[in-house]
Amino acid sequence: MSEPGFTELESLGDGNFGRVVLARQDRTGAVVAIKYLFDWFPLDDFRPEAARWQGLNSRFIVQLHEFIERAETAALVMEAVPGVSLERLIKENGALPPEAALTVFKDTLLGLADAHAAELVHRDVKASNVLVTDEGHVKLVDFGTAALAGETGTPAADIYAATCVFFECLTGHPPYEAEDPDALLHLHRYAPIPFGEVPEPLWTLLNWGMAKDPAYRPANAEQYADVLEKVATDTYGKKWERRGRELLTAAPAEPPPSGMLLKSGAAVLGLAVVAAGVVFVVTAEEDPPPAGPPQPLQQVLTVAVEPVSEREATFTIEGEVVRVTGYLDPVVGERVNQALRQPFDDHRENSRAVYADGKLAGKASTSKPRIVLETEELLSVRYDNDYGGERPYTQTTTIALKDGRPLGVREILAPEAFTATGLTQLSQRLDLDRICDDQPGFTREKPLGVSDFDDARPNTGSGVEIALAPDGVVFALHPEARPGRPACKPETVLLPYARMTDLLSPEVLKLLPDQRLVPPPPTTTTPPPKDEAFRFGPLNLRLPTRFSLQNQGLEKVVVDGTGCADPKRYFNCKYFLVTDNTQASEEQPKYEPGKPYVRSAAGRACNAAGRKDLKQEGAATLVESSTVKIGDQDATYEKWSVQCVEPGGAEAEAELTQRIWFVPSKNYVITDEWGVADLDAALAKAVWR
Template structure:
């Protein structure tokens, strides 16, 4: 039977050819039985009979199968038939970074940093799966219309530690890659830094017509970091170090360094500014992609742009295409099953036909920031909120997004006039609102808001909170009564809830003789709310403003996390079912925690605590007090662990800075672990360990620091004693865990954690 290079997978209708290469072609297609649009990468039939090429094609599919990340194009299925082989992938509406650079020449630093961060997170996911990409270049970075970048084309990927063939694109190949050395994540870091250099400088770091000359430059020429803006000298010099051991150990570590440099050089909102500027550069290109022109919804896949269209397609070069160089072949590790399908990724199948309500088809949620001046005052404000897009029903979108921005307006209206009357010498003042998405699926979006005042009269004061839970099916925010089972939003029902929150009746951590027990009332959730509920995948999170309830300011704002099995009888059963069943929890062997565990969350990290542990809120930190503490509420001489959402900060508690020890206190941390509350961790600090570890299935940087304890007011130098900090930092999710006690059981807590 004669084989044709125009063979097609049955069950798909081709919509557009996106690109062709020496070894294959990429098309945009619609799955006939679902209507879902995908990108299909075909290996030409004439190469299917050659083991080396077929093995390389299988290897690419296998690499995509291993790597799961929103920053990597998804694999749906890999087919192998008598006619040839095909990879069915996610379709993304966007353009390649190569096309952007061809149109723009260079990018502003914030835009280049934003693109680099997203694709580095894709590399980080690959590295956590022990996969090294080996061909990071502009053609393999996709800039999507959703304000994110994705990594594509794993045609040359291998497992970390494999020597394998010498493969890559010469303009971006690390010195060890030229020599056919062992593949490591640091190799990808080098290539990513070269691409970043090109983005901001407008040209590649080294250029030559002869391949051997280019090799010599990469191996021996000085790093040209002086040709990029001064704020990013550091990351270019580190990322392009000739010795791989001198580079960030992997992409996740590099993300931490990038964010630190970006904040220092371009401000806290560098990423928002970067994507805003990038949108202007990519808007025209994206508007001309086949998906937009066809009205196909979500769009195409990875790598080289189809001529004349600006569309992005999966790279069709395979091994040894264009500027790629290849020596040897990649070994196949996937087996043919029944001669047809090698494997499919059941965790990310093409969706079923869309539901009747249009807004459920392609909703997207992105964090936004709104800034301005409170009307009638001179007080500035900055408010974060999630914005929902993707529905053709503009009235529906307005209802949803008005509900999601309402907490900003309420905080500004309530606090702005009073802030304008504060002593001007303490200022300038600024109203702040931070938003934290607690759960998000096709039915519900639950968001928690934290309000604050910059340069507030007292640094320890806590301000208001708010929560919004949106029913995405109906397109509206739920009322307080709809959060509970029928009849529970009553004084009697709230009395039951109070007993679940404070079973010992010590609402401020002291006997009731000091602060009399005060059950919650229904009005506490409806009239000038003082109690708020947010819904996470495994627990309800309840925030109570104790001061507004009439307690002393020392009681502050309390956060309590109750697993659903402890309060299911009080909550709306449909809401709990929709939140728990609609969310896929990554990095855990089973979704809800075992009975008897308590969930404690900081940002995207949830730890499942055994019953003997105690949780205490300390400003923006959660203190997890280990079993055996005589007085867990006053834990000075007890072993404890701190977790914190690094996106939250205040004047008193600035964020953790990667690459340094953990302070999270403007006044310096006390040396509790050394038994010296009178000393501060402000002396000399030495990093004694640096590596990567796994937290809840996600990769985290791990460091140990030895810190000298010195009297208050002293900075640097040696002290009378010292403490050792252990720090786990999930850079892509901005969550920090810190332990100074070698607390027993902390490793088990991190291993069994949930990272969403």
């Protein structure tokens, strides 16, 4: 079976919906791809999709030239494009450089914008349906087949899928992976966005495009592309897109250096055409699959809430328990679920004593859990318990999910929290004087004592319970009963992480989500945070809110807003620098231990001496050298006296003090030439991931 007027050149195989061939049109000599649809193909469902696709004229979408229907056959005549599928590109070369990934993402969004304007939703945006031409441009392929499977879609779903492809470009793998479709769907719906492998300046794009709620995603693909353009330009300069396309088209004859995308040897660039969801690439030869041991099974955890009702002799306890399934080690799974059920079991034991006198006969005891925090690393659950609506109290359970360890209060709080000073500080931050204010005659003694946090105490509604939330630590305070009267009702207080950094254990700090990506609650009764988190690759710093982060090429510039007219340009503003010393450029060289840091243009440092016209080219004297701690990592600290001179001159006209911290284990450098206040304290409390 062949279409009249076309000469078949080569068979490209069978797809899900038809046979695909490479052909030449006899009249014009143009090379096209033809998909001959199988006779069972649902043409009635496909015609509207095909009409919209054929009507599109976008350089970002593979052109459908003609949809032919005859008595004996139906066929799609499509553009044949020299190029390679993005899936193949990533498989052959791994993650793309950021400029190349941004280029692919921008073209993908512009293609979706054109399709959505024509009321055509792609429904199946994935790496195999993105074609990279041999000129470094992108074309979307395979519209309509998802609709044939009965699937629906929206522009917001296309945007989410395109952002996932962007993540795959940056990391070499999809954001979520699981063999079981239901488990994979759960990850997409509920799992946090795994930012860790992605350059920090691009987090905002992922956070927007992969928002779990479609209402919080970009309004349309064109708007998203505009924001992408600004982020890319601010981060990688005005020529980022040109560099991106150059990287996508690099295919040298000799073995390529690190960073080149297309391998030599096999003819990777070929003729790619569309065939029912597959981009076929005509190549001179195929590389064999990589050898090696089979990949280990992936552990995919699912959290669920299950109803429970148990009848005792004097009462009935009703409620729910939280369970986690998916652990490869059943012993670990049993330990986790026992810890998650423990608050329910404790409340049942407490209820036996409370209901023994018959005063609450007929009233059910209840235990209701609420998931306070669920990330890949942590699960924190709060159980609200009461006896027939009376005498409420709270219990909490927190689990380190990857190894299944329950985290008690001694693991969540740092040892310093249990000293006299720490307990006093915590009491002040919780403002214990407020407790029971609305119930005359009741008081809460302060400060807190160590016994209030005793994990081993039988929980009957006394002491303090702790849970971890997205934006802070939740304290459930249970005032102690006094002789002759019961305690007042418990109260819950949220302390933002910014006010708890010094009292939380380093292990928990490493497991917490990045706080800058967590929106603040709509209302709060707690004071505003006094500082916020800044993340530089593996380094987390907490600084007062007057600081802001600016990007200057490879350097991260942390600007002190005090007396600063324009923090974004930071002219004559105090600032310090954080630099990944594994990266360098001709303009921004690496730091060399034992030498002052001569940064870009060799003159910016002299701004701190009030002389923008001078260069950092005079004599330098080492004033101090020692080993200090930045968080839990050893750092070399050096203080230099640096002379600033006229360009080409030798006589010093100004002098500055340069402080340098170098962390060999992480290859990170912190530089301060302005004597920035609060920097030493922040470095001492730093957390490394």
